[in-house]
Amino acid sequence: MVDYLTATEQGKQGLRGIGGVSAATAGVILRQVSALEAAGGSVFFGEPALDVRDLLRTAADGRGIISSLELADIQSQGRLFSTFLMWLLGELFEVLPEVGDPDQPKLVFFFDEAHLLFDGASSAFLEAVTRTVRLIRSKGVGIVFITQSPTDVPEAVLAQLGSRIQHALRAHTPADAAKLKQAVATFPVSPLDLTRVLTSLGTGQAVVSVLDEKGRPAPVAPVVVDTPAAVMGPAQPVTIQSLLSASALIPKYATAVDNESAYELLARRAEDEAARQEAARAQAEAKAAAEKAAQEAAKAQAKAEAAAAKEAQRRADRLQREAEKAAEREQRARERAAERRQREVEKLIGSAGRQITRSILGNILRGR
Numbered sequence: 001m002v003d004y005l006t007a008t009e010q011g012k013q014g015l016r017g018i019g020g021v022s023a024a025t026a027g028v029i030l031r032q033v034s035a036l037e038a039a040g041g042s043v044f045f046g047e048p049a050l051d052v053r054d055l056l057r058t059a060a061d062g063r064g065i066i067s068s069l070e071l072a073d074i075q076s077q078g079r080l081f082s083t084f085l086m087w088l089l090g091e092l093f094e095v096l097p098e099v100g101d102p103d104q105p106k107l108v109f110f111f112d113e114a115h116l117l118f119d120g121a122s123s124a125f126l127e128a129v130t131r132t133v134r135l136i137r138s139k140g141v142g143i144v145f146i147t148q149s150p151t152d153v154p155e156a157v158l159a160q161l162g163s164r165i166q167h168a169l170r171a172h173t174p175a176d177a178a179k180l181k182q183a184v185a186t187f188p189v190s191p192l193d194l195t196r197v198l199t200s201l202g203t204g205q206a207v208v209s210v211l212d213e214k215g216r217p218a219p220v221a222p223v224v225v226d227t228p229a230a231v232m233g234p235a236q237p238v239t240i241q242s243l244l245s246a247s248a249l250i251p252k253y254a255t256a257v258d259n260e261s262a263y264e265l266l267a268r269r270a271e272d273e274a275a276r277q278e279a280a281r282a283q284a285e286a287k288a289a290a291e292k293a294a295q296e297a298a299k300a301q302a303k304a305e306a307a308a309a310k311e312a313q314r315r316a317d318r319l320q321r322e323a324e325k326a327a328e329r330e331q332r333a334r335e336r337a338a339e340r341r342q343r344e345v346e347k348l349i350g351s352a353g354r355q356i357t358r359s360i361l362g363n364i365l366r367g368r
Contacts, residue, residue: 001262002026002033010273039080045087047257052091054249056107070240082117082125089132089143096139105142114145115152130156150183158186162217164209168201190220197222 005011006026015021021029057065092107099106111117118126133143145153145161149169153161164187171177184194187209197207204225212218244250 001266002029004262004266010269036079036083041080041083044080044084047259048253050088051252052088052095054252057248082121085111085117086125086128086132089129089136092141093132093136093139096141098138099140100138102140105137106140108142108144110144110146112146114147115149117145118152118154118157121154126154126156130154130160133157133160149179150186151179162211162215165206166198166208167206169198171199187220188217192220192222194220 002021003026005015006021006023055067057067059065088109096107117129121129136143145157147153150158150164150166166183166187169176169180169183171180180195180198184198187194187207192207194207201207201222204227206223206225207220208223209220210218
């Protein structure tokens with residue numbers, strides 16, 4: 001989608017309407033998305049998406065249900081783990097209602113290997129975690145970070161935690177001694193010699209600091225943790241598969257859903273645009289062909305009309321010439337007739353004149 005918004009003209013036009021993104025910024029976004037995808041993000045954030053309400057399920061007898069999220073090879077996927085954590089806490093903050101300060105949280109998260117969350121984390125990420133941890137308590141959600149040393153958790157996040165359970169810390173090197181000193185400094189003031197106590201704790205022993213009924217840190221106390229009634233190790237594949245098969249969430253999450261992605265929507269949009277352009281081009285070609293045919297028809301009609309007019313003119317000229325010739329012939333006939341009459345008249349006059357002359361001469365001669 002970022003590629004579409006920054007590399008195509010249609011995308012750039014849409015991007016300008018929401019402020020625009022420079023090519024350099026788009027490159028940074030694409031690199032970060034590629035890194036997240038390489039870490040397994042395309043599968044982890046697939047569909048169906050995790051519904052956070054499923055984490056609040058209870059058993060038939062009213063007891064809560066433990067949901068275990070397995071993330072293979074977590075050491076090399078800290079980026080994915082951090083991204084999921086922020087999404088999960090943000091989703092819970094949006095979905096859950098405000099409940100104030102309940103006696104017991106209705107949901108508690110345990111984040112194991114918490115140091116991986118903050119390894120190389122940006123200031124923006126730390127700020128988001130700190131704000132979320134501080135505000136999500138009013139939603140009835142508790143968060144527990146599990147790590148080897150309290151120094152693995154940033155101070156801004158550590159300051160938001162109300163309770164502490166610290167197992168033994170060893171100081172074999174000067175660096176370990178410095179971390180031990182820092183860890184001791186993070187506990188409330190206590191009559192115990194925490195430096196000695198923390199380095200002498202055995203398996204199952206810990207020191208605890210909790211908040212009292214007034215929200216104040218209680219003095220640090222050494223405790224013995226009950227032996228876990230569970231297997232302390234990775235579960236067997238058969239066990240995991242049996243639990244998954246018996247889960248009520250199998251119908252909801254077992255089958256992956258290939259929803260229509262932004263890539264597919266943009267590809268279809270590009271195909272539609274190409275089809276629209278092709279149709280427009282075909283329409284333009286058809287219109288041009290129709291206009292050309294109309295022009296050729298008009299030319300042919302004009303040519304035919306010109307030929308017809310020329311033929312009519314020739315016919316009129318011919319008729320006019322024929323009429324002129326006929327008139328000339330008639331004129332000549334009239335002239336010949338007139339000449340013939342003139343000759344006849346002259347002949348008649350001549351004949352009469354001769355007769356009259358002869359008569360006059362005869363009379364004259366007879367009178368003599």
